[in-house]
Amino acid sequence: MHVLIINGSPRVKKFSNTDKIIARFAEGFCENGNTVDVFEVSDRKQWDDIRAAFAVNKDIIIALPLYVECIPGLLLEFLETVDPKNDGTKLSFILQSGFAEGAQLRCGEAYLEKLAGYLGCEYGGTLVKGDNFSIRLTESEDQDRQTVPYRQMGVVFAGKGSFDDEECRKFTGPEEFPLMVRLLIGFVFRTLAKKNFTKASQAWGCDKPLDYRPYGQEN
Ligand SMILES: Cc1cc2nc3c(=O)[nH]c(=O)nc-3n(C[C@H](O)[C@H](O)[C@H](O)COP(=O)(O)O)c2cc1C
Secondary structure, three states: OEEEEEEOOOOOHHHOHHHHHHHHHHHHHHHHOOEEEEEEOOOHHHHHHHHHHHHHOOEEEEEEEOEOOEOOHHHHHHHOOOOOOOOOOEEEEEEEOOOOOHHHHHHHHHHHHHHHHHOOOEEEEEEEEOOOOOHHHOOHHHHHHHHOHHHHHHHHHHHHOOOOOHHHHHHOOOOOOOHHHHHHHHHHHHOHHHHHHHHHHHHOOOOOOOOOOOOOOOO
């Protein structure tokens, strides 16, 4: 089995968490002689090659991060340039993010199912998981702790040919944190994190409060 994997992150390969996830996933997927080709939309010089590969491959995975609760604009810009297929191609997704709760990725997941249809492909499911903020900031064992579980997902995909699998669904982890944890995180964001974000924004020359709404009705 051969799979085309497209990294949909706007971050360049070297700094992309998605890149490290794809590498682990491919390890598991290729264990029994399967093969992958990997491209990055962050490198516009590859776009012609990705379009050509998209046209001929019948099994495609787009791996992407959630950016501001959405699909990265650069990926959508690229996809605007490919021709819809309608030839039985299966399109699956690896959707990953920084925050850990599965619930915040569900809207993106629902859109990806539609996106497969818009591109004339059959939907092969979406592997959903957060808690990946720090992959690129860590090394050796710390990075392995976050990326190695994706290897097993590669094994499952190789066996099943899709992410429509109980093990993949469980991989997401908790849909929501318990109430106490959510309250604590909310408190930290309103206090310590707000203070640090304010400090950072001032260092970058911002002289307005973080919740400034220049187009809000009250202004
Ligand atoms: C501009 C920006 C927006 C982001 N928005 C979200 C978000 O809405 N929810 C979330 O869980 N993570 C968010 N993240 C975190 C990324 O999804 C996460 O770090 C991901 O692993 C990045 O993958 P990449 O390095 O391949 O781009 C955001 C990151 C950036 C830089």
